[in-house]
Amino acid sequence: MIEEILTFVMQIVDLPLYGDVKVRDLVFAVTVIIIASVIAKFVAMSLRRSFADKMRKDQLELLVKVSYALIIILAFVSVTPVLGVNLTGLLVAGGILGVAIGFASQRVVSNFLSGIFLLAERPIKIGDQIVVDNVSGIVEDMSIMSTIVRTFDGLYVRIPNERVFSSNITNPVANVARRFEYVVQISYSDDAKKAIEIIRNVIERHPFALKIPPPQVFVDSFGESGVNIIARIWAPSKIWLEVKTSLLWEIKVELEKNGIEIPFPQRVIWFGKTRST
Amino acid sequence: MYGSYRLSNLDISVRDLRLWVEKGGLYRYRRKLGNSEIEKIFLSDQEVILNPVEPVNLPRSITNYLFIQFSKPLLVEPASSVEIYLTFPIEVGVFVVKGDVLDEIDVFSFVNPKYALYGEPRGGVIARFWQSEIFSNPPNVDFLENGVMRLKIQNVSDSWCEVTKVVFDVFAMKIYYSDEIVSSIAEMKIQSRRIAETSFLDKPMFEGMKKAIELYTARRIPILATKFTMEWGI
Numbered sequence: 124m125i126e127e128i129l130t131f132v133m134q135i136v137d138l139p140l141y142g143d144v145k146v147r148d149l150v151f152a153v154t155v156i157i158i159a160s161v162i163a164k165f166v167a168m169s170l171r172r173s174f175a176d177k178m179r180k181d182q183l184e185l186l187v188k189v190s191y192a193l194i195i196i197l198a199f200v201s202v203t204p205v206l207g208v209n210l211t212g213l214l215v216a217g218g219i220l221g222v223a224i225g226f227a228s229q230r231v232v233s234n235f236l237s238g239i240f241l242l243a244e245r246p247i248k249i250g251d252q253i254v255v256d257n258v259s260g261i262v263e264d265m266s267i268m269s270t271i272v273r274t275f276d277g278l279y280v281r282i283p284n285e286r287v288f289s290s291n292i293t294n295p296v297a298n299v300a301r302r303f304e305y306v307v308q309i310s311y312s313d314d315a316k317k318a319i320e321i322i323r324n325v326i327e328r329h330p331f332a333l334k335i336p337p338p339q340v341f342v343d344s345f346g347e348s349g350v351n352i353i354a355r356i357w358a359p360s361k362i363w364l365e366v367k368t369s370l371l372w373e374i375k376v377e378l379e380k381n382g383i384e385i386p387f388p389q390r391v392i393w394f395g396k397t398r399s400t
Numbered sequence: 401m402y403g404s405y406r407l408s409n410l411d412i413s414v415r416d417l418r419l420w421v422e423k424g425g426l427y428r429y430r431r432k433l434g435n436s437e438i439e440k441i442f443l444s445d446q447e448v449i450l451n452p453v454e455p456v457n458l459p460r461s462i463t464n465y466l467f468i469q470f471s472k473p474l475l476v477e478p479a480s481s482v483e484i485y486l487t488f489p490i491e492v493g494v495f496v497v498k499g500d501v502l503d504e505i506d507v508f509s510f511v512n513p514k515y516a517l518y519g520e521p522r523g524g525v526i527a528r529f530w531q532s533e534i535f536s537n538p539p540n541v542d543f544l545e546n547g548v549m550r551l552k553i554q555n556v557s558d559s560w561c562e563v564t565k566v567v568f569d570v571f572a573m574k575i576y577y578s579d580e581i582v583s584s585i586a587e588m589k590i591q592s593r594r595i596a597e598t599s600f601l602d603k604p605m606f607e608g609m610k611k612a613i614e615l616y617t618a619r620r621i622p623i624l625a626t627k628f629t630m631e632w633g634i
Contacts, residue, residue: 298521328512330459334529335467335516357517359462359526 144207152202159198163191181249184264185242230285231268237288238267246292254293256286296360300333303356303367307374308349310386315342315350318383322354325377331366333357349386401450401544402492402577402610408445414544415510419494431494433508440505446496448505451612452547452582453493454570456528457507464616465527465628466568467518468549470534474563476555476590484553485535486566487546489513489528490582495613504615510545518567519632527567538581538605547575547582550605555590563590563634566598571616572626574602576609583609588634596634599627 136147167187174183203210242265247253251262253272260274270287272280295301309318319340326332326340336357343353354374358366375385401414407427412419422428427442456463468486476482494506516529533539538548555561566588575584583605590596604611 299524299526300517300521327514330513331462331515333516333526334514335518357521359515361462 142207144205148205148207152206155198155202156195159194163194166194167191179248179250181265184249230283233285234268234283237284238265238269241265241270241284241288242267246297247287247294251294252296254295256282256290258282295363299360300336300357301360301363302336303358303363305354305356305371305374306343307352307354307378308346308385309352309378310349310384311345313350313383315352317381318352318378321377321381321383322352322374325370325373326354326356329366329370329373331358331362332370333359347390348388402452402579402582404447404449404497406445407442407448410448412450417508417510429494429505431506431508433510436508438506442496446498449495449497449502449613450492451495451610452490452575452577453504453507453612453615454573454575455489455491455509455511455513455530456570457491457493457615458509458513463515463526463528464569464571465518465525466570466573467516467527467529467565468567469516469529469531469565470563471531472534474534474553476553476561476563478555478558478560481552481554484551485538486532486549486551487530487539487541488532488549488584489530490543490545490547492544493613493615502613507615518565518630524632525567538583541581543577543580543582547584548605549583550585551588552586553588553590557590557592559593561590561593561634563588563596565630565634566596567628567630568598568600569626569628572600573614574600575612575614576604577612578606578609581606581609582612590634594631594633596630597627598630 136145136150138146140146140149167190170187170190171183174186178186200210241247247255247262247265247270249262249265253259253262255270255272258272258274258280260272260278260280262270263273263279264271267284269281269283272282274280307318307322309315319342322340323338326338332338333356338357339353339355341353342350344351356366356370378385401412407421407429408423410419410421410429417431417433419431422430427445429438429440429442429448431438454464454466456466466488468488470486474484489509489511491507491509491511493504494508495502496505514529515526518525518527538550541548551566553563566586568586573584575582577583585601585603585605586598587601588596588598
């Protein structure tokens with residue numbers, strides 16, 4: 124019985140498919156590709172485990188993707204002779220096919236090329252906060268066709284690379300430091316010099332309000348309800364929002380503690396006549 | 401304060417620092433310093449080591465660079481070498497040890513941290529900022545707050561150079577400590593009026609000093625570069 128099954132299987136695998144290629148060659152090729160993809164997945168997993176805390180996430184993802192693609196390409200190239208495919212011919216055919224596909228699917232090719240340019244130019248990387256094409260959020264992934272952004276309210280947005288590449292990209296964390304500004308209004312009756320000193324001291328106490336470049340605190344203008352003091356502060360880009368939100372309240376508390384009033388809008392009204400009694 | 405302890409015997413009170421362990425089935429490591437407070441739980445009695453670490457971890461780690469600004473500019477003559485002493489801020493690391501495996505459980509400091517930008521926003525680096533006097537001999541400093549750094553400045557250029565600051569990559573910082581002093585030895589090689597290369601040497605300033613456990617060793621972070629090139633001015 125077993126012998127019969129074996130003979131039957133051998134007959135099937137020896138069946139010719141085309142040219143000199145038999146079923147057994149196809150089975151061999153498919154097996155190699157499957158094994159290669161298992162190995163590639165194992166390599167990707169090992170790389171992620173080994174380098175998760177030693178490399179930047181975007182660099183690690185690039186390394187994983189390149190390693191994965193190399194293993195699959197290697198496996199594919201190694202099985203093509205078994206399948207009777209001439210790679211030289213394939214390349215020529217691929218070239219012609221590429222032109223045809225290029226015309227037929229301009230958008231896809233455009234996204235693909237934009238993806239390559241984005242990976243080469245690297246205006247953004249995984250983990251960056253960006254504003255692109257009216258979408259602001261954190262870059263979660265960058266593939267060859269699209270960029271995945273998680274908006275600040277947690278939405279998943281897939282932006283085709285063509286749009287990323289051709290849009291204005293604002294990357295607030297591309298530089299290591301950035302400046303922010305407050306306008307603090309104090310009442311006309313308060314001492315602006317004292318207020319400036321208090322604000323300077325609060326800024327000095329904050330560890331991440333950078334010492335260099337030095338902060339600027341100065342009287343900027345006379346407003347309707349009070350004197351406008353501007354404070355310009357540099358902070359590390361990674362945590363600038365945290366610094367900005369924490370410092371403003373500290374300034375308010377410290378000014379009030381020192382008797383300096385942050386005025387409400389007010390208007391002095393003069394009556395032309397007083398009613399005689 | 402620096403040294404090795406058993407969790408069961410850990411009870412340190414220095415200035416406004418209180419570091420102790422509450423026992424009762426579990427071991428609760430607790431630390432209070434100013435407004436900062438931490439509590440961690442251990443299942444069994446362990447060995448812990450307290451020693452000075454690279455001063456770039458507080459209030460949280462955002463950089464690995466240390467920027468020491470001199471209180472006054474130092475003029476270094478062409479083709480010469482000079483040795484000066486500086487101070488640097490101290491952060492204290494608490495490590496738990498089991499055989500050869502160690503891990504950090506806490507970092508605190510008696511010094512308020514401050515950060516600065518070295519260079520331009522594009523291409524520069526954020527660094528822990530510290531201002532230091534220049535000394536010709538090891539200064540007498542509070543060893544809980546300040547370490548002493550011996551800096552060998554070598555001017556290999558053919559011009560007088562005015563040095564106002566030194567910036568290090570602390571990945572390769574080596575700190576030694578004793579009951580009286582915390583020290584580190586570093587070099588600065590001036591290439592031109594604007595460019596210098598800095599690095600640390602792995603040796604104690606005085607005989608008998610103990611080598612501190614480095615945070616980057618504990619975190620198993622591979623050290624890629626041991627030198628830093630100051631290309632944004634010296």
